[in-house]
Amino acid sequence: MSETVADIQTPSPSDSTGAHGAVSRIDGSVIEVRFAEGDLPEINSALEVQWDRPSKLLLEVQQHADPTHVRCVAIHETAGLACGMPVLATGSPITVPVGEQVLGRMINVVGETIDKGPDLPESTPRRGIHRRAPLLSVQNAGTEVFSSGIKLIDLLAPLARGGKAAMFGGAGVGKTVLIMELIRSIADRYKGQSVFAGVGERSREGHELWLDLKRSGVIDRTVLVFGQMNEPPGARWRVALSALTVAEYFRDEMAQDVLFLIDNVFRFVQAGSEVSGLLGRLPSRVGYQPTLATEIAELEERIASVRSAAVTSIQAVYVPADDFTDPAVAETFTHLDSAIVLSRDMASEGLYPAIDPLASSSSLHDPLIIGQRHYDTAERVRRLIEQYRELQEIISLLGIDDLSATDRQAVGRARRLIRFMTQPFVVTSQFTGRAGVSVSLEDTLTGCEAILDGETDDWDESALYMVGTLEDARAAQAKLRQST
Numbered sequence: 001m002s003e004t005v006a007d008i009q010t011p012s013p014s015d016s017t018g019a020h021g022a023v024s025r026i027d028g029s030v031i032e033v034r035f036a037e038g039d040l041p042e043i044n045s046a047l048e049v050q051w052d053r054p055s056k057l058l059l060e061v062q063q064h065a066d067p068t069h070v071r072c073v074a075i076h077e078t079a080g081l082a083c084g085m086p087v088l089a090t091g092s093p094i095t096v097p098v099g100e101q102v103l104g105r106m107i108n109v110v111g112e113t114i115d116k117g118p119d120l121p122e123s124t125p126r127r128g129i130h131r132r133a134p135l136l137s138v139q140n141a142g143t144e145v146f147s148s149g150i151k152l153i154d155l156l157a158p159l160a161r162g163g164k165a166a167m168f169g170g171a172g173v174g175k176t177v178l179i180m181e182l183i184r185s186i187a188d189r190y191k192g193q194s195v196f197a198g199v200g201e202r203s204r205e206g207h208e209l210w211l212d213l214k215r216s217g218v219i220d221r222t223v224l225v226f227g228q229m230n231e232p233p234g235a236r237w238r239v240a241l242s243a244l245t246v247a248e249y250f251r252d253e254m255a256q257d258v259l260f261l262i263d264n265v266f267r268f269v270q271a272g273s274e275v276s277g278l279l280g281r282l283p284s285r286v287g288y289q290p291t292l293a294t295e296i297a298e299l300e301e302r303i304a305s306v307r308s309a310a311v312t313s314i315q316a317v318y319v320p321a322d323d324f325t326d327p328a329v330a331e332t333f334t335h336l337d338s339a340i341v342l343s344r345d346m347a348s349e350g351l352y353p354a355i356d357p358l359a360s361s362s363s364l365h366d367p368l369i370i371g372q373r374h375y376d377t378a379e380r381v382r383r384l385i386e387q388y389r390e391l392q393e394i395i396s397l398l399g400i401d402d403l404s405a406t407d408r409q410a411v412g413r414a415r416r417l418i419r420f421m422t423q424p425f426v427v428t429s430q431f432t433g434r435a436g437v438s439v440s441l442e443d444t445l446t447g448c449e450a451i452l453d454g455e456t457d458d459w460d461e462s463a464l465y466m467v468g469t470l471e472d473a474r475a476a477q478a479k480l481r482q483s484t
């Protein structure tokens with residue numbers, strides 16, 4: 001057992017364990033329960049409605065309204081619930097099954113299996129979902145590069161082993177596709193376990209992921225935890241913590257590296273905002289809950305690596321109305337090692353993955369970490385693309401012919417570089433008809449250097465579009481020459 005475990009134990013059962021209450025008010029997903037004075041269950045503890053239905057109805061205590069009433073958020077659907085129904089205080093937080101038995105399984109926010117497989121064995125250990133982050137003294141920040149096989153990411157926003165990366169983007173710019181590709185490319189090379197938290201997204205996507213992981217043979221090392229958009233806000237709000245608890249068990253009790261993926265962090269914030277509104281709290285900036293920063297920090301700070309095991313996290317963050325100053329987005333930014341920003345302009349030009357090379361960044365971008373060659377190439381790429389963007393305004397006004405010869409050369413190289421940075425994905429091969437490729441950093445650097453040095457100046461731009469290495473582009477160019 002690692003030294004961190006003692007620091008992050010689940011809160012001990014409270015005195016209210018086994019206390020009986022009764023539903024006194026139902027307000028959609030917010031339920032008020034009456035207890036005898038002195039019996040009030042703790043905040044964040046779970047209550048179970050005692051009804052004769054086969055489905056469970058769990059509530060989580062959010063507020064002590066007065067000495068005899070608690071206000072709770074429902075984790076399950078409340079249809080059929082009536083005032084006066086008996087409620088049992090479980091005395092502990094919501095718990096989820098953890099450990100080897102859940103590997104290869106798909107579970108919901110409270111740990112019920114949702115993959116139509118057999119029930120989990122009775123012996124499966126369970127852990128409460130509210131836990132503290134490991135102490136700073138035992139945390140281990142990641143400075144080792146974690147290659148993704150995706151050219152743009154490895155070059156300009158390298159991921160850190162044991163670090164946190166997020167993909168930011170508005171609707172439909174490719175967050176889910178990118179996260180799926182990363183799972184595919186990383187999970188089969190990754191020795192540890194993977195935990196996927198599906199928060200508030202479409203349930204169809206969850207099902208597709210499950211089938212996809214099954215086909216690629218990595219499902220036995222993966223746990224999928226879902227609280228999707230058709231579920232009540234309480235479930236969508238807490239599911240990220242449930243998944244994180246499963247990941248923490250691998251890290252702390254089994255000292256195994258974990259890949260922790262979340263799609264989508266914004267939905268977690270949104271569900272928290274819904275719960276806050278239902279509880280009658282006054283909204284804060286842009287209508288968000290006043291506890292926004294705390295809620296994000298409580299989640300993000302728990303996603304931490306310790307000396308004995310690394311937790312590498314990749315998250316998708318929806319950017320509402322493409323507004324990167326949105327408080328939920330800006331707040332998430334502050335917790336990351338790598339930020340991958342997706343651009344609608346690039347997506348509309350079909351430049352996938354639509355990663356903005358200038359807006360994306362990584363704390364590993366330092367010659368002492370990634371090496372001088374990588375650093376210099378990335379800087380040259382950024383400078384050239386920046387120059388191209390400035391020239392684009394002039395081009396749109398005056399046309400390319402009015403540029404100087406050096407500027408025209410820069411534009412040509414930048415356009416080739418931008419095309420070279422596109423890459424066919426395995427997960428999109430079915431609808432693009434191009435086989436997916438993974439590219440090593442060495443090949444990415446060699447290709448970029450060749451383009452920056454002018455080796456491809458007389459190549460057709462299209463030869464560099466949606467290829468893997470420079471050699472693939474060379475072959476495409478030869479084919480194009482032959483056909484003309």
Ligand SMILES: Nc1ncnc2c1ncn2[C@@H]1O[C@H](COP(=O)(O)OP(=O)(O)OP(=O)(O)O)[C@@H](O)[C@H]1O
Pocket residue numbers: 169170171172173174175176177178318352353354425428432
């Ligand atoms: N790498 C890619 N190659 C080809 N097409 C892509 C790629 N990435 C995204 N697309 C296209 O963009 C569409 C939307 O992608 P995706 O579902 O990943 O977006 P999203 O940002 O997750 O959207 P939402 O916010 O609506 O969930 C895909 O269905 C696909 O047509």
